[in-house]
Amino acid sequence: MEYNFHEIESKWQQKWENDNAFRRVEDPNKEKYYMLEMFPYPSGKLHMGHVRNYSIGDVITRYKTMRGYNVLHPMGWDAFGLPAENAAIAHGIHPSTWTWDNIDNMRQQLKGLGFSYDWEREVATCHPSYYKWTQWMFLQLYKNGLAYKKKSYVNWCPSCSTVLANEQVVNGQCERCGTAVGKKDLEQWFFRITKYAERLLNDIEKLKGWPEKVKIMQKNWIGRSEGAMVNFKIEGTDETITVFTTRPDTIYGVTYMVLAPEHPMVLELVKGTEYESKALEFIDKVQHMNEITRTSEETEKEGLFIGRHAINPMNGERVPLFIANYVLLEYGTGAVMGVPAHDQRDFEFATKYDLPIIPVIKPERDDIDISNLKEAFEAEGVMINSGPFNGLSNVEGIQKIIEYMEQKDIGKRHVNYRLRDWLISRQRYWGAPIPIVYCDNCGIVPVPEEQLPVILPTDVAFKGKSQSVLLDNQSFIKTTCPQCGQSARRETDTMDTFVCSSFYFLRFTDPKNTEAPFSREKAEYWMAVDQYVGGVEHAILHLLYARFFTKFLYDLGLSPVDEPFTNLLTQGMVLKDGAKMSKSKGNVVSPEEIIDKYGADTARLFILFAAPPDRDLEWSDQGVEGCYRFLNRVWRIVNDFKDVCVDSGNEDGTASLSEQDKQLRYVVHNTIKRVTVDIEERFNFNTAISAVMELVNALYQYRDKVAPAQQNRAVIKEAISNLLLLLAPFAPHITEELWELTTHEGSIHEQPWPTFDSEALVQDQIEIVVQINGRVRDRVMVAADASQQEVEGTVLSLPKIKDLIGDKNVSKVIVVPKKLVNIVVKG
């Protein structure tokens, strides 16, 4: 009988669906395991990255299930976002139609791959039953002062015509479309993620099951630095400028001050002075520089004196005030003190504009030559030129100066974060509407919870481009104020889609709840996610936001955990010809064609076999063929032994074992051990599969080398059963079919995971490698229980070894039990 994967795969997919095989509910008597893969954006079709992501998750799910866990394995759709809107604009399809069609299509594809999802729990973020809770989350944040609106310079993508979060700007370009991002001064909604900065940073330590790389990326993104806020008075005004510095110990070396060109105080300071026009010109120039060159270290530092002086609060020195391109409004206070002797950027700036360079730290040993300073001295040392602080180590000086400043009320200790608040407004249609109403009497009014969801209207027309169609939708905009009942206006911005994906893992624990986003009880059973799998591209954005939400919900008493994901696996990319698969490069292999030609089992097997999951994977058509060949080999050998399996019943054949029987049993039980360790401890599916391949090879050997009359049916049956069980998580359809064929009862996926028999792993003869001076010269079989002396004696009496030693001196013999003997020979 041929291996007809089409028939087999659809047969079992049907059966699993009819039997609700993957439905899971809370069961207090069983240990739970929450397996989650990052849910996809419904772009239309699965790509190989999806297949990889979900194959990894499915192996773990099926394995853990066989290990007896109650495994939660849900799937859903991150369904809001721009591509739907772009499709609508380009093809005249409504984003909703486009999205739901894609979801239907991709759900079919996922089922066609045989993934074991509990489809009863499916969610789509664009469905009112879901975004009701997205809006609800917004309201909770708002109530707790963590959602607020402010006017600020924000990142603006002209192509997507919407604002972007800092995290969505990559190299000054829009993360989505690659267009250079500009700045706009807009009123926008923010989430105060900065309030959680410290905890988000400190709790990274709890994430023992996360890759180091991701943790470091998050640490750097949060970017904590300790220092002080220092106030500088502006001469001739009542104004004070506050700077943040990590080096208060260098404050006596301040020789100038700089503001970011966009700093709100700049215009005031130059107003009506001779410097005004030049300053405006400079600001304009800097703003038209794009973000990439602006923030590159190579870009030459440029500045402009704006006619004012600041007073150093420590020593009363008068220093000139500049604006310069290298100071960023977004970081710290948007103002810095210039200490050219001890900061390389300041050094370059001071050199260019001929500003004094005053060293205030000298190295422990050598004296610093002021006239000869080639670069800033940024290392630690001893304080000089610093009044009462002279002679202190600068590390001590930092503390002393901060204390002094706090006493004199000229500054204070401060911890600064690079992390900015999360800008969540989007000027787009296809997203969850922000549940806010603007009333002329009452101002900003949140929509009451009982009025949620604020439904996204579907009667919209996509005429032109760029602008959100919500702006034209008067029936949506016009509303009444929930407080005073007078006519009012709805917020037309929608939320960043990352808001939707920041709590979906909690929603999965209780997806149909209409009273709450999820019940505490169910979340208590299922959370936290035991294993999360997805691409490393979400290392910062999604994973940081999800952690923030979880902590917030934990503080509200809703979430039972304050970290959502216990273990994280970041899978590598799928490459072809060394590059990421992409339409533009024309190197895309579609999952559909592979499944059609070889079946889902082959597709899954290949993608797991070709590389360890965390590494990039090079696609190989021949490699796929190889996996297909392997499954055919499995098919044939099991069919060959079918009758043996069926007839042998439960006969115990382990009583009289031949050498070959023992060998086969050794391979079988060793394979159980290897596969278990590979899955359990390392997620090394590639080596797990290769171990199963070796088992199949051993079965063929046994079939061909042992005369049929000598074959031990119980040993064969044991080998076949275990082969199928070990392969089941990887290739679920063919193993299910062969399990049935060999008249095993029940679904193979409900069987317990096999355990190895350590008896079978005991060998009475062991091969010992014989080395002379570290080179392999011979090998010999010895009894497994032979003593070191016996082994040494055996080895030294081997003819070949005797020959090679000749009359040379044996100075040492090293015996590594059960492995090797190394004879050290001199002369």
Added chain:
RNA sequence: GCGGAAGUGGCGGAACAGGCAGACGCUGCAGUUUGAGGGGCUGUUGCCCAUAACGGGCGUAAGGGUUCGAGUCCCUUCUUCCGCACCA
């Protein structure tokens, strides 16, 4: 510049606590089965020397070190990929 990961045959990759480098798969070659093709099966496949045969030498980015023994540990250097990047 900073941080991270990596560098092993023709290719993807093994080698888990310092003990046989190249498991497993692909590719190539030779043979076999078959009417042919496909497919299956058997052998072989790191490089060099030798070859009737036994065999021998060299090999894990480069160089050095520790060790009876190093892909693995230490030092120096190089390359590639990824992330961050004027962060005060």
